[in-house]
Amino acid sequence: MADDSSIPAFTGAELALADTVILLMKVMSMHDIIESTAILTVFADLERRYREHNLQGAAAMAEYLRRHAGVADRETLVTPQRLLDDTRDPV
Numbered sequence: 001m002a003d004d005s006s007i008p009a010f011t012g013a014e015l016a017l018a019d020t021v022i023l024l025m026k027v028m029s030m031h032d033i034i035e036s037t038a039i040l041t042v043f044a045d046l047e048r049r050y051r052e053h054n055l056q057g058a059a060a061m062a063e064y065l066r067r068h069a070g071v072a073d074r075e076t077l078v079t080p081q082r083l084l085d086d087t088r089d090p091v
Contacts, residue, residue: 032078039069
């Protein structure tokens, strides 16, 4: 099997932390706290800057975050009103 050193191997802890960041950003995006396009722009900019400074591991993580943070799924949004309706007892 060929060794592809251009693809950094992330530890489980690194991936868990990255996925936590992605989850938080998606939730904030679904609640219109931040825009999905802004998330993508920030990570693309970080990736570019890290590559310019030859920080390949950091660039790969920024790419991972950019690819997976993507556009939030609006169908999973739980609005405060819906939460209130679900907690009320039927009369």
